[in-house]
């Protein structure tokens with residue numbers, strides 16, 4: 001339905017008389033109810049356990065109640081001071097007879113102390129709830145990302161996730177704290193207004209109506225704050241993305257002399273972020289100024305009315321105190337509402353990533369042992385068809401890797417070699433056809449389980465900023481020292497034992513304290529430590545010099561007849577080792593070159 005039609009809706013349409021296509025009053029109420037129940041405030045509050053939420057509400061009520069009673073106690077106190085005692089309201093007279101001033105003062109101090117204790121407990125409980133919420137969202141988003149399948153992950157932007165997990169979820173926590181403040185302030189304001197209505201109904205009614213008008217005035221401001229919040233989230237993601245990309249591309253930036261451009265891009269992002277922050281601050285400050293002017297007008301009206309109606313001082317003074325307390329509360333309520341509207345889009349951001357990641361979730365496989373194939377690993381008529389591409393990356397390929405043989409995939413760039421390797425490795429599930437291990441067709445859980453039997457070595461090995469030993473143990477936490485040593489020697493990485501700190505040598509950020517060839521041999525050793533049933537080398541030597549390539553080729557050569565190896569490479573020393581070379585083009589197999597006899 002168009003916006004124009006929506007605007008023509010009358011406020012109330014009885015269900016019996018409604019024109020077709022226009023929701024009647026009951027339906028509109030249901031729509032509004034659904035919007036509130038599915039809105040960010042309720043969604044976020046639902047995340048809290050009921051006892052915790054109830055505890056917070058009780059504390060809020062306690063604070064509000066003590067505030068109201070404290071102000072109310074001013075009435076007999078003023079009377080006992082001799083101020084306008086004759087005009088003491090009837091409800092206060094018994095108190096004035098029962099208590100004397102010292103007793104009332106002690107009660108007042110005890111009340112304020114009790115209120116301070118309640119506020120202390122409330123502030124602690126709020127902080128705990130906020131931190132718990134932040135932890136929960138961070139955990140859920142990260143866990144959902146880690147559990148998502150590779151295809152889903154490769155369609156998402158990594159830096160957006162960093163921005164979401166680090167910055168937006170923090171904003172969400174801050175917004176949640178604002179939401180609790182809003183509730184607390186609304187409860188306190190309610191208590192104050194009830195007391196005021198009791199003291200002087202007519203005057204307080206003017207104040208309450210004025211206050212409600214002010215609250216109604218928050219609505220458009222809230223919408224604006226929401227828009228600014230969305231913009232701020234995007235700016236944060238842009239700055240974080242540009243920072244992440246620039247830091248990763250530092251070598252490229254330096255070698256291409258693009259330092260000034262990198263700084264300018266970052267600066268541009270920061271400027272946009274800054275203007276989004278200033279725009280929000282401006283909107284918040286403007287509405288605060290308007291609130292203060294409105295409050296002054298309201299106070300003047302109340303005093304003028306009080307003087308016209310001859311209200312006694314013992315009532316007027318507490319009323320002014322009540323009103324004076326309402327103004328900062330309204331101010332804080334308005335600021336809190338704007339802050340909340342500003343932070344709430346972070347929830348939609350987090351929810352969107354959660355939904356996408358969960359839609360692409362892989363089935364859990366528990367503690368099942370790796371599969372050990374005895375005969376073959378095969379693809380039967382397997383196809384991968386990426387969205388938005390003219391042709392499949394892998395087009396109905398059938399290929400068998402007999403156990404303990406070495407197969408090389410060659411072909412021009414974009415032929416589909418890596419995609420085929422990812423299918424064999426169980427990283428991608430075919431859109432059509434099957435992965436078949438020892439005659440068993442694997443799907444879902446079976447494919448994820450199969451991945452435990454596979455190890456990859458990529459062109460750019462990922463090494464963590466830790467020692468060589470820690471990098472090895474990351475793959476196989478229970479590996480013993482002799483197992484680590486064997487894997488390193490099998491991967492032609494014996495150089496490690498000549499380093500002064502041996503396996504305890506720190507490799508630097510992303511392994512930058514090692515040469516490319518050394519990094520790659522450690523990555524190979526780490527893969528071998530898993531004793532994989534299928535070892536995939538995807539362009540593993542294409543960035544290395546001849547000596548490093550020869551060292552790796554030597555290590556792979558020693559695995560011949562023992563381990564099943566799949567090599568993705570352009571022609572070179574590794575392909576020379578293959579029992580079979582599979583030539584690919586445009587997602588299909590062009591022909592297979594048998595170098596040695598392979599039993600399929």
Ligand SMILES: Nc1ncnc2c1ncn2[C@@H]1O[C@H](COP(=O)(O)OP(=O)(O)OP(=O)(O)O)[C@@H](O)[C@H]1O
Pocket residue numbers: 154155386387389392393411412413414415416417418419420
């Ligand atoms: N995540 C993806 N989304 C869309 N298309 C993709 C995706 N991954 C790969 N492709 C496309 O699939 C085709 C095959 O890619 P693949 O990486 O398998 O080729 P390759 O033979 O390994 O190339 P290279 O030798 O350059 O690494 C290419 O056209 C590529 O653009």
